[in-house]
Amino acid sequence: MAKVIPCFLCSQELTQRKDKHAKPYFVCDPCGVQIFIRGRQGIKNLDQLLATLREHDFPFREHAAALYEIQAVLTEIRGIKEEMNKLDSLLEIFTDDAHKKRARKLLNKRIESLLRRLQQIADDKA
Numbered sequence: 001m002a003k004v005i006p007c008f009l010c011s012q013e014l015t016q017r018k019d020k021h022a023k024p025y026f027v028c029d030p031c032g033v034q035i036f037i038r039g040r041q042g043i044k045n046l047d048q049l050l051a052t053l054r055e056h057d058f059p060f061r062e063h064a065a066a067l068y069e070i071q072a073v074l075t076e077i078r079g080i081k082e083e084m085n086k087l088d089s090l091l092e093i094f095t096d097d098a099h100k101k102r103a104r105k106l107l108n109k110r111i112e113s114l115l116r117r118l119q120q121i122a123d124d125k126a
Helices: 040-055 059-090 098-125
Strands: 003-006 013-015 024-028 033-036
Touching: 003 040, 013 024, 059 098
Parallel strands: none
Antiparallel strands: 003 013, 024 033
């Protein structure tokens, strides 16, 4: 069975690899994270972690799905906030202040909707 742990940034499953000295390490290609375990105690701790994750595989997958959803919501909120910041610098698109205010109001409404979704996720997983 493959030795797999979740990436601590994106929760993607990382498969254990061995370096030239047969010490374990993991690489998350999307994040660029590299995790090297060098000491004896760290390797023992990793073995215990892997055993625990194997025992509790289903709950981990359930929590990973929730984490992906949370990350998607937060990414969308960040994108909306960036768009709101651009509204002030894009005078040629919104020459009318009423249009700018309306666009800002609609973007704020979307953020509120996303925050409600985060609340639902928190309530569902509590």
